[in-house]
Amino acid sequence: MQTLAVDHPLVAHKLTTLRDVRTDSPTFRRLADELVTLLAYEATRDVRVTDVEVQTPVTRTHGVQLASPKPLVVPILRAGLGMLDGMTRLLPTAEVGFLGMVRDEGTLQAETYASRLPDDLSGRQCYVLDPMLATGGTLAAAIRLLLDRGADDVTALCLLAAPEGLRFLEDAFAGTRAPIRVVTAGLDERLNERGFIVPGLGDAGDRLYGVV
Numbered sequence: 001m002q003t004l005a006v007d008h009p010l011v012a013h014k015l016t017t018l019r020d021v022r023t024d025s026p027t028f029r030r031l032a033d034e035l036v037t038l039l040a041y042e043a044t045r046d047v048r049v050t051d052v053e054v055q056t057p058v059t060r061t062h063g064v065q066l067a068s069p070k071p072l073v074v075p076i077l078r079a080g081l082g083m084l085d086g087m088t089r090l091l092p093t094a095e096v097g098f099l100g101m102v103r104d105e106g107t108l109q110a111e112t113y114a115s116r117l118p119d120d121l122s123g124r125q126c127y128v129l130d131p132m133l134a135t136g137g138t139l140a141a142a143i144r145l146l147l148d149r150g151a152d153d154v155t156a157l158c159l160l161a162a163p164e165g166l167r168f169l170e171d172a173f174a175g176t177r178a179p180i181r182v183v184t185a186g187l188d189e190r191l192n193e194r195g196f197i198v199p200g201l202g203d204a205g206d207r208l209y210g211v212v
């Protein structure tokens with residue numbers, strides 16, 4: 001597994017405001033959206049393309065276009081929905097699948113309550129969106145679902161990742177043939193006793209959409 005923490009002053013600036021407890025939901029949503037577009041630039045570095053010819057007003061030349069089959073973007077509900085527009089802005093032709101997952105705040109185990117994905121993901125590059133990689137249980141279950149359907153390349157985009165979660169994913173997918181990458185805007189210190197990322201930004205779903 002490869003991990004990339006995007007090191008860029010604009011990313012750091014937006015992430016700092018996102019963390020701030022005083023940032024309200026509308027601002028949080030806008031910043032999350034902007035951050036994803038910056039992360040997506042790095043996360044799609046290996047997106048598959050094919051060579052094409054293009055006629056400019058001056059001459060014919062060579063270029064590329066996104067290859068088939070189209071990439072699949074998979075936001076993990078609820079908080080991952082806040083990253084979808086920022087991603088599809090950069091990859092407008094991608095298809096979108098959905099996974100609904102919730103972590104039991106007592107046991108920290110992830111449960112899948114909704115799944116709307118193509119049955120066959122053979123040869124598909126998949127981009128999973130989830131702002132928080134904490135214990136890694138949610139993301140590991142999501143990546144496993146995609147690999148089981150044949151995905152051969154999975155990149156997760158996270159706003160924050162904890163070292164514990166990254167280690168969990170490393171162990172879970174050690175020896176997996178398909179490339180697996182995590183691209184994050186911030187690599188935080190640790191998890192606290194409630195499984196929250198420290199310093200973190202709190203509950204991403206609540207900050208985006210309100211406390212449920």
Ligand SMILES: O=P(O)(O)OC[C@H]1O[C@H](OP(=O)(O)OP(=O)(O)O)[C@H](O)[C@@H]1O
Pocket residue numbers: 076077078079080101102103104108110130131132133134135136137138139165195203204205206
């Ligand atoms: O790495 P983990 O320990 O599994 O935790 C991370 C998960 O927890 C949060 O979702 P939550 O369960 O709060 O659902 P929500 O998006 O509906 O708020 C977050 O959005 C991740 O999906």
Ligand SMILES: O=c1cc[nH]c(=O)[nH]1
Pocket residue numbers: 079132134195196197198200201202203204205
């Ligand atoms: O810090 C955390 C951990 C899990 N889920 C969140 O939304 N925040």
Ligand SMILES: [Mg+2]
Pocket residue numbers: 079203204205206
């Ligand atoms: Mg939540």
